[in-house]
């Protein structure tokens with residue numbers, strides 16, 4: 001009986017030399033080889049050493065995810081690659097800015113939910129406000145879903161940043 | 171220590187172009203294959219003023235890269251290419267991808283518009299680093315003079331380290347003109363790129379234990395053994411002889427193990443031998459050394475060697491478990507890994523299963539008995555030449571003359587016949603476009619080989635269609651008096667296309683016949699070479715002997731049977747045990763020969 005290979009989600013962190021072209025190479029690798037990118041973040045993490053960190057949320061079979069890691073690892077500007085989801089316990093967080101345009105009962109309800117979800121108001125007018133919220137992708141998704149019926153106008157999300165728990169480093 | 175006092179630009183320093191040449195000299199570069207243009211004129215000026223580096227002026231930038239590939243593959247050195255911005259760079263792209271697919275170390279210098287014009291759609295501007303990113307192992311755009319020398323040194327390291335490949339350095343004109351500091355090559359390891367060379371001892375121990383337990387083993391070798399240098403081929407020979415295990419090779423690996431040796435099963439894959447493919451299918455332990463389970467080798471993946479336990483040695487971990495899951499991965503240089511296996515073999519107390527291996531060889535000999543490469547050449551005067559016979563005679567005569575011979579090919583049936591009927595006994599003597607399958611590769615590659623080996627016999631076994639793709643290089647050959655021999659198996663057709671049409675598309679020969687071919691004898695003449703022709707079997711030997719005896723560029727137009735097909739053949743998407751044999755074996759060329767060829771198979775290349 002043919003078994004469909006099990007797909008799993010993975011958070012891959014890559015420590016790279018902060019050089020022109022590295023992000024294009026990483027993205028080109030994913031598009032060129034048909035891998036999924038669910039989210040991608042990149043920022044310098046050690047300016048003195050000229051290191052940046054890229055976090056990629058992807059999905060695939062174990063074999064594909066191993067491939068992604070090896071393909072990343074052989075790029076010249078890559079120092080280290082870690083599959084945080086396989087390596088052990090880790091924390092993964094995302095930040096979202098959520099713009100609401102609403103009045104009256106909707107406004108009250110949105111603010112009440114925001115408090116329950118620990119979203120903070122970082123901008124407000126009489127007709128609008130902007131929530132800032134940090135959390136797991138699932139928590140953000142749930143909150144944004146709730147906001148849809150209450151005047152959700154716009155969302156801006158960072159994508160996932162992740163790190164291993166405990167003393168382990170990349 | 172790595173801090174260099176001259177690491178900042180100062181007005182009294184030499185121009186960037188001079189610094190570039192100095193770095194190339196430090197890297198041991200002797201030859202550049204190139205073509206000038208506005209953006210690289212400062213480099214050409216610097217070349218003009220020196221004698222240490224020779225420049226070979228090609229007639230098309232694609233050919234410059236293939237020539238550098240031929241040079242690299244026949245010497246083990248890095249091949250160097252120099253082209254101008256815009257069209258110079260875009261013309262080089264096919265060559266770069268070819269080198270990427272076949273893991274050939276190349277450094278390609280491309281001109282670029284001055285830094286302040288980048289992004290302005292300036293004349294002959296192209297986004298070269300953007301275009302070549304997926305076409306190269308790595309690339310650089312040098313934006314600061316102080317980076318120039320370091321980048322050049324690093325590019326050579328990256329091109330040859332680990333799995334070799336092409337590296338592009340894009341050089342804006344102002345960087346070439348302005349003063350630049352010199353920095354010698356770093357003596358410290360690279361910051362981030364440090365491929366693993368030495369195998370893990372515990373993996374080697376596991377591999378040896380598995381190999382010793384084998385009842386039906388096979389050793390499957392690839393281009394990685396060639397890339398690992400002659401020592402790897404020597405180690406491979408020692409391993410095969412010590413174990414007595416059968417050995418087969420991919421197209422790219424031919425020559426690593428001597429073709430004439432009884433332990434060698436010939437090439438495997440789509441046009442591989444019956445015995446090699448059956449041994450792969452039926453083996454219980456497979457040792458893959460420096461090959462990548464390419465689709466040309468595996469056929470249909472879910473039917474590939476279903477009962478075997480697999481060991482895979484590769485310097486590139488991304489080649490392991492990519493197509494075929496393996497039990498024992500070994501990330502290492504092929505030569506070092508084989509040497510480690512040899513050393514561990516003697517310390518491991520287990521004995522191999524001699525009776526089982528003997529029985530396995532009996533089975534292999536039965537497959538061999540089919541004689542899958544058999545063909546019949548009519549020897550009566552005036553009879554048409556079989557292409558297989560032409561290659562076989564070429565091989566026999568070069569062997570009889572004991573010439574140091576290098577063979578390149580174009581792409582098509584002639585390429586496969588060359589692989590099947592020319593016996594390679596040494597590494598680095600066989601250059602072919604395996605991964606990309608680039609028609610037009612063979613002539614410029616032969617040029618690069620001949621530049622590196624001026625006294626050797628260098629032959630491009632060609633098809634009449636492919637040869638036209640870089641025929642302009644005849645002009646380069648005559649300029650530098652490079653006595654390359656072009657041996658055209660002229661079947662008037664894009665034979666490999668015609669064969670697929672016959673087999674898979676109801677014999678509708680759509681656009682695979684080239685009308686109005688040139689007269690290759692006159693063509694050779696017009697390029698200051700010598701043209702010869704063999705129209706029938708009785709003329710063949712004389713033409714071959716004359717071709718070899720001439721110290722000139724020669725085109726030998728060998729008129730061969732138009733209808734001949736290349737066998738054995740495993741159609742795309744079929745499993746190994748559904749190989750089609752040729753008419754000699756009573757199989758008619760019917761699609762029914764491959765039972766499980768599906769629409770899905772038809773979609774494959």
Ligand SMILES: Cc1ncc(C[n+]2csc(CCOP(=O)(O)OP(=O)(O)O)c2C)c(N)n1
Nearest residue numbers: 582583584609633634635636663664665666
């Ligand atoms: C640049 C390029 N274009 C197209 C092809 C597809 N192709 C593969 S073999 C072949 C025919 C080659 O004909 P010829 O050189 O006469 O060789 P033959 O097969 O007849 O020996 C073609 C068109 C290719 N491999 N490369």
Ligand SMILES: [Mg+2]
Nearest residue numbers: 633634663665
């Ligand atoms: Mg032809």
